[in-house]
Amino acid sequence: MKPFRYLLVALVMSVGISIQAKEFPVTFSEHIAPIVFNNCATCHRPNEAAPFSLMNYRDVQKRAELILTVVEDRFMPPWHATSKDFEFQDHRQLADSDIRLFETWVETGMAKGDLDKLPPMPEFTDGWQLGEPDLVVNMAEGYTLYAEGPDIYRNFVIPLNLEEDKWIQAIEFRPGKRSVVHHSLFYYDTSGEARARDAEDPIPGYKRMGRDREGGGIGGWAVGGIPKKLPEGLAYHLPKGSDLILSTHFHPSGKEETEVSTVGFYFSDEPPNQKFTGVQLPPVFGALAGVNIPAGDSNYTKHDSFVLPIDVKAFGVSSHAHYLGKSMNMTATLPNGEEREMLSITDWDFSWQEQYRYKDYIFLPAGTKLDASVTWDNSSDNINNPNDPPVPVKWGRESDDEMGSVTLQMVAANPDEFSKLRQAIQQHTGEASRKARGGRVARNGNQGRGALLKRMLEQFDKDEDGQLSPAERQAAREAFGR
Ligand code: HEC
Incomplete structure (x- = not known):
């Protein structure tokens, strides 16, 4: 009985598909292109984050199997946040019916369809995602990252030469070499200290892990990040005379690369109405x-x-x-x-x-x-x-x-x-x-110091050699605010 039942199921399924294909042929022009142009080409086009373009029939057809897998698994479009109670802006997710269309299109032989029905490619803002910035600056010199080695954290100072205070609504960061820039945090410095440190260091930028104490934080960028303006009425304060500091984390790619990052500022005309x-x-x-x-x-x-x-x-x-x-x-x-x-x-x-x-x-x-x-x-x-x-x-x-x-x-x-x-x-x-730090301990008492050291070792002695290397000590100091 069993084989017969399978046969029947298979028959019904194939009839189902052929009926569907006949009455509703799924074609690239009519069904697939609108999904791909609107949900994939934002990143899958030249000079954007994705490794290849998805902008025409050939681009999609030659990777159809892989595409089917990534959309079925919901690995693409990339989106990780969920909430049972609230909705997110710019939520990237395909509808179940879109995934079904992809499946049918691949199963029925990936028809191209009537070219007249092909939708126009949406107008992508090439380059700046938020439109033309009010101020564009870039690193004065390229920083060359080795092909292989540990990750590098380096700070770069960019003078902004602002003659008045500004209010920042958004900062758009464009890495020169997307393969090596993992993230970059933005700070401003009005003290001139960052400039001085940069001048002391013979190669572009200076070494510093993480946040500089002298500067205020004004956001950041990480791989996959899409620039967004702050909600209406909110802004970061940028005092006149500030230098911009990019605190960038590099991850070597196996190939030597020279990074020149570009930064666009979007200012608001009015000061924010709240913090x-x-x-x-x-x-x-x-x-x-x-x-x-x-x-x-x-x-x-x-x-x-x-x-x-x-x-x-x-x-x-x-x-x-x-x-x-x-x-x-x-x-x-x-x-x-x-x-x-x-x-x-x-x-x-x-x-x-x-x-x-x-x-x-x-x-x-x-x-x-x-x-x-x-x-x-x-x-x-x-x-x-x-x-x-x-x-x-x-x-x-x-x-x-x-x-x-x-x-x-x-x-x-x-x-x-x-x-x-x-x-x-x-x-x-x-x-x-x-x-x-182990509770409220007398700051100068030996016991207090012993307890503090013990805590620091527990948390920051990564190679477990019983002492803190300079880098481990630096991390501990930063964390414990000392
Ligand atoms: C927000 C940007 C973005 C969007 C939108 C996006 N992709 Fe991607 N896609 C990427 C990036 C970046 C990679 C490289 C990912 C990686 O290596 O982890 C990638 C990788 C892929 C890969 C290769 C996966 C692999 O395992 O090699 C496929 C296939 C793909 N995307 C298809 C799609 C399709 C189809 C859509 C639309 C339904 C889409 N992507 C939407 C950014 C995007």
Whole structure:
């Protein structure tokens, strides 16, 4: 009986397809091109992030099998954030019916169709995604990165020569060599210190891991990031006379490359009408959380929480981890006990570190508890694990170290209360730092120092040789604010 049943199923299926194909032939021109032009060609065109173009029949037909796999798996278009409760802007996801069309098109022989029915390619803004910037600057000299070696963090100073204060709505960063630039954080410096350091160092830029103390942060870019303006009425302050600092993380590609980054500023005409901030959990990208992931552990989690001292309106969320990152989430428990999902990422991918923006502001009343957790997979089942066999991994800035946090961006619902929010955030970071240092210890007592050193070794002695190398010490100092 069984073989007969299979035969029947097969017969019905093939009849089904041929009926569908007859009444509704799926063609490139009519059905596939609109999906590809609108959902793929944004990145899959020359000089954009994707490795090949998808702009015509031939481009798509020759990779059809691979394309089918990546759309069925929802690996493309890349999108990782979900929330049961809120919608995100610029959400990239194919409808189930689009995926069905791809399947039928491939199964029925990839017809080209009537060229007259081919939709026009959308008008992509070539180059600047947000239109012509108000100010464009670039690195004065190229920085040459070796073909192979450890990741490099380097800061580059770009004088802006502004004669008046400006308000930044967006910064668009265009790496010269997309294959080696992993991310870049933006700061401004009005002290001239960064310039002086750059001048001391014979090659372009200067060595510094992460944030410069003298500069204010004004955003950043990471692979896959799409520039966005801040919500209406919000802006970063950029004082006159500022130098721009690009704090760039390079990942060698196997080929020597020379990077010249270009940066476009979009200014607002009016000063912002209120301030915004981020609640990062755990703070300092997890530096104080005692991240120490055993080799082979596929489910290592850190958790942190924060109670909002005032009513806020959240507008964006982002998360960060390196190759071992597996999942992240943040929930908000309202004072009445109701829970809202702010972010859930179940398939973290190091390549797509996006700043997700909610469709609308989300009101969260004072007393709301934010809970965030980050989970890492340090087993060999994690195909992105840089170590085979796995080794223990601690917190650090190199890409084979780990970091982890979730950040919710918000404004005070009543702008007059903003400083209360900022104070509570500082207090939270201070507490995490004290806890990391082993409680309130006498600063100068021997016992205190011993406890502090022990804590520092536990967290930052990555090669476990019982002492802190200069780089490990630097990381510990930064994390502990010393
Ligand atoms: C936001 C930018 C972006 C969009 C939108 C996008 N891609 Fe991609 N795509 C990329 C990048 C970047 C890569 C290289 C990814 C990597 O190496 O991880 C890639 C890789 C691919 C690959 C190769 C995968 C592999 O395993 O080699 C295929 C096939 C692909 N994309 C198809 C599509 C299709 C089909 C769409 C639309 C339905 C699409 N992409 C939309 C950026 C994008």
